[in-house]
Amino acid sequence: MEVTALLLQGIFTAFEPLNLGLLIFGCLVGLFVGAMPGLGSVNGVAILIPITFIVPPTAAIIFLAAVYYGAMYGGAISSVMLGIPGASTAVATVFDGRPLAVKGEAMTALTAAAVGSFVGGTVSVILFTLFAPPLAEVALRFNAPETFALMVMAFATFVGLGGDDIPKTVFSILIGLALSTIGLDLITGKPRLIFFGMPGFLHGINFLVLAIGIYGIGEMLWTLEETKGKVQMSKLSVNMKEVGKALGALKKTFLAMNIGSFLGFFVGILPAAGATPASLMSYGITKQLSKNSSEFGHGAVAGVVAPETANNSASTGSMLPMLTLGIPGSPTTAILLGGMILWGLTPGPLLFTQEPEFVWGLIGSLYIANFFTLVLNIALIPAFLMVLRIPFAILAPVIFVLCVTGGYAPTQSLHDVWLMLLFGFGGYVLRKLDYPVAPAVLSIVLGPLAENALRQSLILSDGSMGIFFDFTAKPIAAVIMYIAIVLVLMPAFGPIYRKLFKKA
Amino acid sequence: MTLIKKISLVLVSLSLVAVSSVSSAKPFEPKKPIELIIPAGQGGGADEIARLVQGVIEKNDYASKPVIPINKQGGSGGEAMTYVKKKAGDEHTLMITLNNVLTTPTNQPELGIDFFNDFTPLARLITDTFLVWIATEGKNTQGVETFDDFIALAKQGNLVAGGTGSMSEDELLLGMMRGQFGFDAKYVPYSGGGAVAKGLVGGESDFTLNNPSEQMGFYQSGDSKALVMMTPERNSAFPEVPSSYELGYPDLEYYMMRAFMAPAGIDAEVEKYYTGLLHTVYSDNEFQTFNIDDGKLMSWLEGFGLKDFLAIEYEKHAEIIKNFN
Numbered sequence: 121m122e123v124t125a126l127l128l129q130g131i132f133t134a135f136e137p138l139n140l141g142l143l144i145f146g147c148l149v150g151l152f153v154g155a156m157p158g159l160g161s162v163n164g165v166a167i168l169i170p171i172t173f174i175v176p177p178t179a180a181i182i183f184l185a186a187v188y189y190g191a192m193y194g195g196a197i198s199s200v201m202l203g204i205p206g207a208s209t210a211v212a213t214v215f216d217g218r219p220l221a222v223k224g225e226a227m228t229a230l231t232a233a234a235v236g237s238f239v240g241g242t243v244s245v246i247l248f249t250l251f252a253p254p255l256a257e258v259a260l261r262f263n264a265p266e267t268f269a270l271m272v273m274a275f276a277t278f279v280g281l282g283g284d285d286i287p288k289t290v291f292s293i294l295i296g297l298a299l300s301t302i303g304l305d306l307i308t309g310k311p312r313l314i315f316f317g318m319p320g321f322l323h324g325i326n327f328l329v330l331a332i333g334i335y336g337i338g339e340m341l342w343t344l345e346e347t348k349g350k351v352q353m354s355k356l357s358v359n360m361k362e363v364g365k366a367l368g369a370l371k372k373t374f375l376a377m378n379i380g381s382f383l384g385f386f387v388g389i390l391p392a393a394g395a396t397p398a399s400l401m402s403y404g405i406t407k408q409l410s411k412n413s414s415e416f417g418h419g420a421v422a423g424v425v426a427p428e429t430a431n432n433s434a435s436t437g438s439m440l441p442m443l444t445l446g447i448p449g450s451p452t453t454a455i456l457l458g459g460m461i462l463w464g465l466t467p468g469p470l471l472f473t474q475e476p477e478f479v480w481g482l483i484g485s486l487y488i489a490n491f492f493t494l495v496l497n498i499a500l501i502p503a504f505l506m507v508l509r510i511p512f513a514i515l516a517p518v519i520f521v522l523c524v525t526g527g528y529a530p531t532q533s534l535h536d537v538w539l540m541l542l543f544g545f546g547g548y549v550l551r552k553l554d555y556p557v558a559p560a561v562l563s564i565v566l567g568p569l570a571e572n573a574l575r576q577s578l579i580l581s582d583g584s585m586g587i588f589f590d591f592t593a594k595p596i597a598a599v600i601m602y603i604a605i606v607l608v609l610m611p612a613f614g615p616i617y618r619k620l621f622k623k624a
Numbered sequence: 625m626t627l628i629k630k631i632s633l634v635l636v637s638l639s640l641v642a643v644s645s646v647s648s649a650k651p652f653e654p655k656k657p658i659e660l661i662i663p664a665g666q667g668g669g670a671d672e673i674a675r676l677v678q679g680v681i682e683k684n685d686y687a688s689k690p691v692i693p694i695n696k697q698g699g700s701g702g703e704a705m706t707y708v709k710k711k712a713g714d715e716h717t718l719m720i721t722l723n724n725v726l727t728t729p730t731n732q733p734e735l736g737i738d739f740f741n742d743f744t745p746l747a748r749l750i751t752d753t754f755l756v757w758i759a760t761e762g763k764n765t766q767g768v769e770t771f772d773d774f775i776a777l778a779k780q781g782n783l784v785a786g787g788t789g790s791m792s793e794d795e796l797l798l799g800m801m802r803g804q805f806g807f808d809a810k811y812v813p814y815s816g817g818g819a820v821a822k823g824l825v826g827g828e829s830d831f832t833l834n835n836p837s838e839q840m841g842f843y844q845s846g847d848s849k850a851l852v853m854m855t856p857e858r859n860s861a862f863p864e865v866p867s868s869y870e871l872g873y874p875d876l877e878y879y880m881m882r883a884f885m886a887p888a889g890i891d892a893e894v895e896k897y898y899t900g901l902l903h904t905v906y907s908d909n910e911f912q913t914f915n916i917d918d919g920k921l922m923s924w925l926e927g928f929g930l931k932d933f934l935a936i937e938y939e940k941h942a943e944i945i946k947n948f949n
Contacts, residue, residue, distance in 0.1 A: 166675075166693070169675055169679065170675075170678055170679045170682040170683070173679050173682075173683045174683065259822075260822060260825060260826040261826055261827075262826075263823065263826055263827075263828040264812075264828065303698055303699070304697075304698055304699050304700065305790075306789060306790060306813055306815060307790055307813055308790050308791070310700075310731070310732070310790075310791075311698070311699040311700075311702060311732065314699075317734070319698075319702075319703060319706040319707070321698075322698030322699035322702055322703035322706070323696065323697065323698030323699075323703050324698065441822075445818075445821075445822055445825075445841070445842075446818060446821065446840070446841035446842070447816075447818035447819060447821065447822045448816075448818060454665075454816075454818075457818070458671060458672045458675055459675075461672060461837065461918075462672070462675065462676050462679060462914070464914070464917075466840050466841050466844055467841050468840065468841015468842055468844060468845055469841065469842065469845035469847060470841070470844055470845045471841075531696075532694055572815065576812050576813070576814070579810060579811075579812050580784065580810070580812060580828070
């Protein structure tokens with residue numbers, strides 16, 4: 121019951137006027153940076169860190185956590201309304217959010233995103249409250265071989281999808297993996313695949329550059345061709361009936377919410393992963409397990425709920441290794457961690473006992489931030505929907521400008537803007553040829569994580585792949601690895617299985 | 625629509641204000657935001673100091689224009705150095721250094737970076753020290769109490785070292801120790817000091833050569849302990865950890881410098897301004913306290929002293945790399 125008392129105290133802390141004011145302000149700022157393509161929670165938090173020197177650490181972390189949180193909600197807005205991922209964490213939201221908006225069901229998509237985020241956020245903060253110390257222990261034991269096994273499982277969920285063309289999916293994954301090898305080789309410390317010696321390749325292919333190119337520019341070209349510029353969005357009405365309809369659609373997404381909440385949280389607490397891989401993996405696994413997986417990619421509500429639930433859940437989860445182990449669970453928490461050190465706190469195993477007001481104030485504020493962002497989001501949906509009333513002739517140049525700034529912002533290099541345009545055309549061609557592009561996006565995010573984990577494991581095992589299949593030494597890695605193999609083989613054995621047993 | 629018009633009006637007028645601000649005669653004052661290039665990723669040691677410097681400047685209004693940190697971590701600092709080299713003559717670009725600026729020009733000759741002519745060194749603010757860390761409950765390092773115990777164990781082989789990146793300070797330092805003490809160890813590169821610390825406590829590696837701040841949390845909680853600090857003297861943040869000089873290994877001395885450089889070809893007035901600004905930051909109470917508590921050494925150096933220091937360090941690193949290969 122000690123936890124309850126501490127939590128209540130934390131919630132009281134969060135309700136202090138300064139903290140509450142900063143929390144609401146942070147949510148709004150987060151919504152904005154999340155919705156702006158190219159600006160995500162990483163940039164938002166990095167830009168705002170200096171401001172936090174003027175307030176006490178507890179108020180500062182509450183503010184920045186609210187920005188982080190709000191950005192998870194905000195990313196969905198431009199993903200749905202414009203088809204440009206607002207932040208890396210919202211890329212998977214484009215997959216089904218955009219088709220829904222095109223069908224005239226933007227209201228449903230936005231409501232699904234907001235409610236999914238709320239559920240994911242709340243479930244994860246409850247898990248956080250109840251199980252922080254044992255979960256920190258799990259994160260500590262999850263090393264290179266386990267991480268690699270998990271990455272293989274993520275790829276397997278994308279390959280093993282029943283409906284899609286498997287060779288084309290594999291091809292798309294390989295394109296993403298090839299692109300992800302450009303830049304620095306962590307193991308040898310040398311640059312590799314620096315085409316024409318251009319320094320812009322030294323930082324590798326930024327994932328957002330690919331995603332904005334494929335989805336922002338590619339989508340725009342596609343729409344222009346399909347409609348000859350005469351895009352007529354279906355009429356929109358915002359009334360209680362629509363809200364009811366949107367909420368009704370959510371009833372069928374129970375599975376997606378569960379997967380998003382639990383998987384998202386788990387991936388979040390693993391060091392170095394974070395909300396982007398969590399949202400993509402949650403999308404893939406939900407699609408795999410869903411009864412109507414063929415709807416995914418064409419406007420499935422569960423396809424919006426899965427990534428949006430997962431990114432909020434993961435953002436809370438990634439604070440766990442930050443607070444308890446002093447290691448970032450995501451790029452944004454890496455910055456928060458720097459902030460904590462600058463505020464004079466030492467993240468690590470002792471933080472919970474030495475700074476209870478800070479830790480529990482943060483946890484308490486997450487409960488409240490969840491509630492406020494849900495309310496803000498639902499209240500602002502009509503305003504967001506107005507974007508769809510703008511004629512496409514005006515909207516297209518705006519999208520283009522947002523894509524260019526979005527491609528420039530993460531690395532501040534013009535090189536990446538050209539790359540983004542190139543990816544836009546490439547993505548358009550792939551789509552014309554009926555290749556799925558989502559697996560390429562997934563692999564450019566997971567590729568570097570998988571490669572590093574694989575090579576670290578192989579250094580440890582002196583080059584033996586056995587390290588991934590050893591039930592006695594690395595039971596977690598082995599179990600995940602075998603599940604992954606089953607997932608990959610499922611489409612091959614599925615038809616045989618059905619034939620055998622239907623006839624019998 | 626009107627809202628959009630209003631916003632664009634504000635933006636246009638803001639940009640007009642920016643353009644019309646007239647440049648004044650000497651002494652130099654920045655005319656636009658100052659880019660602070662960080663040749664490492666977000667959340668690392670260099671990033672931490674860069675953002676601390678930014679915070680101290682903003683909080684106290686030490687500069688008339690804001691400082692904007694930009695991470696260019698590609699190619700072990702190669703991306704940042706190429707960028708600053710191209711900015712020759714630019715009066716609004718600074719770069720914080722870590723030791724990769726000393727190794728990358730040697731390791732990657734294809735970048736064509738001339739360490740001594742492509743940059744204007746301004747000042748060194750801090751030197752960060754290195755320690756040998758083991759996990760308190762390490763399964764392969766049971767019974768290791770002193771650095772000599774550790775060396776004896778390491779000589780039997782089979783220990784695994786965790787470190788940040790490859791051909792980085794950590795790996796070069798390990799190479800240096802291998803040569804000095806005649807042991808061998810596997811080296812597993814991780815993406816950051818935090819991940820290295822976790823790998824150690826999580827049982828994946830047996831020892832690390834982390835900076836103080838990277839291991840501080842686990843040190844304070846008692847999950848990991850330090851065997852030696854690679855400096856002439858003990859450090860007040862780790863009072864019980866012996867220095868390498870005390871143990872009789874004066875060759876085991878290694879530092880990470882946190883210095884600032886500007887592009888080549890800037891006026892003496894500009895150089896003077898930024899050196900002065902950095903000195904103001906260096907003298908700031910908050911800046912001092914933070915770094916001392918973190919186990920860092922405050923070590924201001926500028927002008928010819930700095931140039932000599934860089935020349936010596938550069939040669940030393942070239943030598944280490946040569947031996948390593």
